[in-house]
Amino acid sequence: MPYVMKHAPSGTILSFAQRNGYSLAYYGIRLWEDLPDQTQMAEALAEAGIAPGDAGGELGEWEPLSLTEHEAKMANVKLRNDPKRVVAYRDGAFIAK
Structure with missing residues (x-):
C-alpha cells in the first residue's frame, strides 16, 4: 500500500512538481511504498518548497497516511496535473479545490 503525507489540521495531501520514471515533469502527490x-518526510517538505515557519511547515503537523492504489490514483486525477489545485483527505474522501 502506498503512503502519503497528510497535513493533520487541514487534511491536505502533500503534492508538488516531480519527475516520473521517464524523466517527464508532472504535478502530483508524493508517494512512498513503505511508511x-x-x-x-522532512526531505519531502523541502522538495515541495515548504520551510519551517511557512504555513504547514512544521513536520509535527504532518502524518503518514496509508492509501490503496486506487485512492492514490484518484488523488492524482483530482489534481489534474495543475499546481494551483490542492487535494485533501477528509472523512474518508478526497476533496479537491
Whole structure:
C-alpha cells in the first residue's frame, strides 16, 4: 500500500512538481511504498518548497497516511496535473479545490 503525507489540521495531501520514471515533469502527490520516516518526510517538505515557519511547515503537523492504489490514483486525477489545485483527505474522501 502506498503512503502519503497528510497535513493533520487541514487534511491536505502533500503534492508538488516531480519527475516520473521517464524523466517527464508532472504535478502530483508524493508517494512512498513503505511508511516514511521523519527524515524522508522532512526531505519531502523541502522538495515541495515548504520551510519551517511557512504555513504547514512544521513536520509535527504532518502524518503518514496509508492509501490503496486506487485512492492514490484518484488523488492524482483530482489534481489534474495543475499546481494551483490542492487535494485533501477528509472523512474518508478526497476533496479537491
